[in-house]
Amino acid sequence: MSRLNPINKKARKVEQMIVAASGDVEALQKKSKANPGRIYYPMGCTLNFTPGWEVDNSGGTAGLCQPVERDLFDCYLGCGWPAQVPDHLNNAPDWTDKCAAATNDWRNVDIVFP
Amino acid sequence: MSAVADVMPSVAYRPAEAHAFRAADAEFLYLVPSGAIFRMEGLGKEIVDRLRQSEMLRGEILAYFSNRGHDPDEIDATIDELDQAEVLTSERSKPPAPVVPLQSFPLQRVVLNVTNQCNLACTYCYEYSADRIAQQDGKPKYMSADVAESAVEMLIKESAGREGLHVTFFGGETLLNFPVMRSTVEYARRRVAELGKRIEFSLTTNATLLTEEIVDFLSEHRIGVTVSIDGDQELNDKMRVFHDGRGSYSVIAPKIKDLLKRHRTNSIGARVTLTSQVSDVKRIYRHLTTELGFDSVGFSPATASPDRLYHIGSQKMDNILDSFAELAWEYRDYAVAGRQHGFTNVSDTLKELNAGTNKAYPCGAGVGLLGVGTAGDVSLCHRFVDSPVGKMGHVKDGGVNHQARGEFLSTHHIGARYDCHTCWARPVCSGGCFHEAYIHYGETSAANLHYCDWIRGWNDLCLQILGEISVRNPSFLERFDN
Numbered sequence A: 001m002s003r004l005n006p007i008n009k010k011a012r013k014v015e016q017m018i019v020a021a022s023g024d025v026e027a028l029q030k031k032s033k034a035n036p037g038r039i040y041y042p043m044g045c046t047l048n049f050t051p052g053w054e055v056d057n058s059g060g061t062a063g064l065c066q067p068v069e070r071d072l073f074d075c076y077l078g079c080g081w082p083a084q085v086p087d088h089l090n091n092a093p094d095w096t097d098k099c100a101a102a103t104n105d106w107r108n109v110d111i112v113f114p
Numbered sequence B: 001m002s003a004v005a006d007v008m009p010s011v012a013y014r015p016a017e018a019h020a021f022r023a024a025d026a027e028f029l030y031l032v033p034s035g036a037i038f039r040m041e042g043l044g045k046e047i048v049d050r051l052r053q054s055e056m057l058r059g060e061i062l063a064y065f066s067n068r069g070h071d072p073d074e075i076d077a078t079i080d081e082l083d084q085a086e087v088l089t090s091e092r093s094k095p096p097a098p099v100v101p102l103q104s105f106p107l108q109r110v111v112l113n114v115t116n117q118c119n120l121a122c123t124y125c126y127e128y129s130a131d132r133i134a135q136q137d138g139k140p141k142y143m144s145a146d147v148a149e150s151a152v153e154m155l156i157k158e159s160a161g162r163e164g165l166h167v168t169f170f171g172g173e174t175l176l177n178f179p180v181m182r183s184t185v186e187y188a189r190r191r192v193a194e195l196g197k198r199i200e201f202s203l204t205t206n207a208t209l210l211t212e213e214i215v216d217f218l219s220e221h222r223i224g225v226t227v228s229i230d231g232d233q234e235l236n237d238k239m240r241v242f243h244d245g246r247g248s249y250s251v252i253a254p255k256i257k258d259l260l261k262r263h264r265t266n267s268i269g270a271r272v273t274l275t276s277q278v279s280d281v282k283r284i285y286r287h288l289t290t291e292l293g294f295d296s297v298g299f300s301p302a303t304a305s306p307d308r309l310y311h312i313g314s315q316k317m318d319n320i321l322d323s324f325a326e327l328a329w330e331y332r333d334y335a336v337a338g339r340q341h342g343f344t345n346v347s348d349t350l351k352e353l354n355a356g357t358n359k360a361y362p363c364g365a366g367v368g369l370l371g372v373g374t375a376g377d378v379s380l381c382h383r384f385v386d387s388p389v390g391k392m393g394h395v396k397d398g399g400v401n402h403q404a405r406g407e408f409l410s411t412h413h414i415g416a417r418y419d420c421h422t423c424w425a426r427p428v429c430s431g432g433c434f435h436e437a438y439i440h441y442g443e444t445s446a447a448n449l450h451y452c453d454w455i456r457g458w459n460d461l462c463l464q465i466l467g468e469i470s471v472r473n474p475s476f477l478e479r480f481d482n
Helices: A009-022 A068-078 A102-108 B003-007 B042-053 B058-066 B072-084 B145-158 B174-195 B212-220 B233-239 B249-262 B281-291 B314-336 B344-355 B402-411 B434-441 B449-472 B474-480
Strands: B012-015 B018-023 B026-031 B037-040 B088-090 B109-113 B164-170 B198-205 B224-228 B268-274 B296-301 B369-372 B377-379 B391-394
Touching (some): A009 B037, A009 B344, B037 B042, B042 B058, B072 B088, B145 B164, B268 B281, B281 B296, B281 B314, B296 B314, B296 B344, B344 B474, B391 B402
Parallel strands (some): B109 B164, B224 B268, B268 B296
């Protein structure tokens, strides 16, 4: 939604165009409520340069200091940034179909082969 | 801070071209040329109000409103949105979009003047009055079925991918040639059925020749009817008379009642021609709706040279606008209450304003619509049939003359009507009727400057009505969305 109040069809089209043109990677632009003025990053986001959920020193994910599943939906759904999780929009829309609650069902989230 | 502000803090902004109006205690902007309408409130309204006094640099706007307690990020985002919506303009606003020449314009409607004869002799008629432009010497009085069928074939051929086609029957008095109208409807129905297209029909008539058989036919084929009538007996009979001078009202009133009673399959509207003697809009509307039973009534001033007695002078036009306004506010009251009102001048304008129409041409003439005369000559529209102006081919001899049509469209585009370039009403008016211009100025391409105040007054009124409905009963506007 924009700050405009369209009242005819043309104005609604103009508004849609503006919203579409300004659409961006929303997750990385959200303002943090806890720290006003600062941008909200998903926890464990690769942009934070934390040892996130790439791979551990053995090439797997078991030894990471943060579990891969923690940010599953932040990255998979909310963030359009190219991250090391399958993307929800185009390539893996049903990746988490068997994972109703990440804390319980994270083992059902499988590897995706492109 | 947005990227724009960081890079270009010294861009100067001012309000873009728009018509501001108030309704229901709110302020609105009708943007030109887009035709978009926004309700202005909050910071956006404050910014536009401030910039009306003088243009300001982006940095100045930020400082001005920050000092008044607004969040800088919010100011930034608001300026960006106002800029993108073209509420504001700046030296770095987008360059105007290139004009795309019309490459293909599939035909949607033909108007068949099935006869140039009429059993009435209305004083103001543009086909017979002193202002007539048609030259009917050597043309048949009645269109033959063969010519009418060729016109249908031309419509089908020129309609390209269009699914829905339309044929309007016109005259003269159309029903003087009812046999050809009937055979053409049947022919056209058969042809479009073969092609999987749809077709609709409409008819304009003075109602004097309506019979039970004709009404049944109109009803069976769902033919939309426009009845020319100017009000009650006293008003109608001032101009709408037979050749011997008798008024037509007493003949048509019972026939119209019968038509309205038995033909329920399509709309039947009344079309009133206003003149200096017949201009009591409310009285006419009341009579036609409550006495005769019409659901919809449209009014139009007679096209006439200024020296005709029945021509409506500018003083009288102002009075007519006042009486239009009175009836239009009644429409507003009905709309707010969710009821339908039959004053079609309002509903037609609201439909265009709601869509945000931005026209390159004032009407469909020459674009999606062409007129056909009794001999098969194709012309700009029904008003130019058989005149030396606006000729665009022949239904049997090659159909539409695309070169003539293309030349007409390139010289009559709104871009070529320079008088209109500073007018806020140009998205809906686009210079006005080609025929009106020709009668008044001798040039189809002239802008109808004698109507400018009227057009702006009328559109301002309808914008106020639209604004008020949008506040008090917004769901009413949904009926204009399709």
